[in-house]
Amino acid sequence: MTNQNIKLAKFAGFCYGVKRAVETAKKLKQDNPDKNIYILGELIHNTDVINELEQLGIKTIYEVPAHGEGICIIRSHGESPEVFEKIKKAGFELVDLTCPDVKKVQQKAIELAQNDYFVVIVGKPNHPEVMAIKANADLYSDNVVVATSIQELEPYEEKIKAHKKVGVVVQTTQMVSSLNLVVNYLNTIAKEVLIHNTICQSTAMRQKEARELASESDLMVVVGSKKSANTTHLAEILKNCTKTIHIENDSELEKDIYINANNIGITAGASTPQVIIDKVINKIKGGI
Numbered sequence: 281m282t283n284q285n286i287k288l289a290k291f292a293g294f295c296y297g298v299k300r301a302v303e304t305a306k307k308l309k310q311d312n313p314d315k316n317i318y319i320l321g322e323l324i325h326n327t328d329v330i331n332e333l334e335q336l337g338i339k340t341i342y343e344v345p346a347h348g349e350g351i352c353i354i355r356s357h358g359e360s361p362e363v364f365e366k367i368k369k370a371g372f373e374l375v376d377l378t379c380p381d382v383k384k385v386q387q388k389a390i391e392l393a394q395n396d397y398f399v400v401i402v403g404k405p406n407h408p409e410v411m412a413i414k415a416n417a418d419l420y421s422d423n424v425v426v427a428t429s430i431q432e433l434e435p436y437e438e439k440i441k442a443h444k445k446v447g448v449v450v451q452t453t454q455m456v457s458s459l460n461l462v463v464n465y466l467n468t469i470a471k472e473v474l475i476h477n478t479i480c481q482s483t484a485m486r487q488k489e490a491r492e493l494a495s496e497s498d499l500m501v502v503v504g505s506k507k508s509a510n511t512t513h514l515a516e517i518l519k520n521c522t523k524t525i526h527i528e529n530d531s532e533l534e535k536d537i538y539i540n541a542n543n544i545g546i547t548a549g550a551s552t553p554q555v556i557i558d559k560v561i562n563k564i565k566g567g568i
């Protein structure tokens with residue numbers, strides 16, 4: 281046992297959107313034991329959870345087949361209208377588990393596009409949530425771009441200057457610093473910049489609390505998949521505050537790193553199950 285002070289953040293682990301998606305998928309199988317249940321794309325970035333769902337008979341697929349039967353779930357990241365159509369056309373019953381916060385971003389981006397704004401989505405172009413937001417807005421405008429840096433926006437500078445009105449939305453788990461960077465640049469080239477800060481409440485609170493915890497810790501441990509955007513953002517933010525390590529699970533935890541820390545703060549991404557967080561805490565407490 282150690283005398284270290286170990287504090288777990290209150291907002292560590294599953295957010296309500298992820299919880300809702302996992303619980304609803306399980307309930308669907310329970311209520312429809314004879315039906316095929318599919319999820320398009322990994323429901324969350326966690327292999328243990330994907331395997332557990334697989335064992336319950338809930339299969340992850342990565343493409344919509346031409347024909348199929350049973351239920352096909354849209355995960356919390358959302359999908360393009362084209363994919364919704366494909367699923368229905370293939371013959372599946374569609375269950376949409378897009379997080380309500382993600383739906384709000386899609387709606388805001390659509391409104392901006394419909395009202396002739398040049399739309400800037402702050403996020404990574406290959407993030408599934410961003411791709412779905414863009415696909416929704418693309419239906420109403422040819423002026424929709426994705427960026428997290430000034431370099432990515434520079435090629436559009438003349439177009440933006442000519443367009444005058446720019447509208448900004450941001451992927452729900454982005455860092456506010458990326459939003460600020462993009463907005464500051466746009467303010468120098470556009471006449472009007474309308475900003476919708478669509479970072480979700482759960483992400484904002486998780487980041488704020490983690491920063492506070494970091495201010496009183498000499499080591500922060502961030503637990504969660506390295507493929508998860510919200511977890512990697514959390515680690516990036518905390519690295520500027522105190523010594524921080526990002527691990528996927530307790531097997532990556534090296535004693536040398538935490539043994540001399542007096543105050544250890546622990547937080548986790550929105551797709552990290554409680555059981556994985558508990559194992560990390562127990563390992564540190566056991567000093568092994």
Ligand code: SF4
Pocket residue numbers: 295296297298356379380381382452453480481482483510550
């Ligand atoms: S991180 Fe936010 S937007 Fe994403 S699923 Fe969770 S609550 Fe919804």
